[in-house]
Amino acid sequence: MTMNIHPLPPSAFKGEGMTSQRARDRLAATLKESGIRDPRVIEVIRNTPRHHFIDQALHSRAYENTALPIGHGQTISQPWVVARMTEALLEHFNGGVPQKVLEIGTGSGYQAVVLAALVGQVFTVERIEELLRQARRRFRQLGLANVRSRHDDGKLGWPDQAPFDAIILTAAGDAIPSQVLDQLSPDGVLVAPVGSPSSQTLLRIRGDGQGDFIQEELGAVSFVPLLGGIG
Template identity: 55%
Template structure:
């Protein structure tokens, strides 16, 4: 479902974003189609809607950000390297944009946000857009969602200081976790799977995310 474009949120403006993603090395056509379909301007504050399709992170409420489109596309493309990604867990709902992109590509998306007001805002956006295959709740992301496990992929959109390896127990066979790891000085995007001798780490490059915090804020 496409929200109507207005001014800087027009389809032509969205297409320029897609062209930039291609130039940046995003080649998965399914991912590009999802990025084109989901109206990013719906997920940013109205005052910043004219910047929604710039390739930049933007502030949202409660000192959080909506990730730049390139990072969303890159992480989504990594999700799609799974041979049959049917059930995804996202930690860090934020604006809801990443979950919305995933919902156009996989049957089931589960998303956890620690700030309850953000959860409520994101849920309303999903309802308004008709995205019915996303379930979100307010909880401590470090706990995962055991009652709905196993997941094919766990994607974390905030950075813990160390890899949350306990969450690997909530992965299905052949599953993996995509997570930015590190502090303010340096973070690396990691793809972590479970091998015969323990966790297997793949470094996907440097990134910048807000920190993954423990607890719940209501």
């Protein structure tokens, strides 16, 4: 089983106190105890400097298993949710690696960085220009060559690069946008939260290769709303 196919540079692992490797190790242990089974996902999160993706004032909380604000009414997702969504996506490939993954909602860039360590290439779309600017700076600092980003309405996906082996949405709408689902490969997988702010479910939609999709419910979650347009 491939472990971290695109490793981050050693400089990414620097930290001290509440941002040290020991803090990351505790988070990895928490994820394992909470039911995350894929060792690839646990290892990548253990080695991803989450404190780089939040304001310095919140660094002491970077490795808590909780969502944190990143401005503009958005959050960096709870590490367990990032791990579960990544694991749910990878499970579809039975130990293999999807080559093209579309992410709707770049946010801080944390989910994209986790994915980038495990897949061939990540295409990520963000509607809020300032968040995308910050995420792009982090991608450069981490030396990631397999992440491409776009400032656009996430509900439109990235049609120029379709089809995608896998698609992940990091915000919740009442339904999966049809233009996004249309960009999924016939045998691909999509993972997304769906529902109202008070009641959301994590869904996994698998293509059977024949034009039909199988939908699974993976449990209750809580995400910011999926909005259209750009800002």
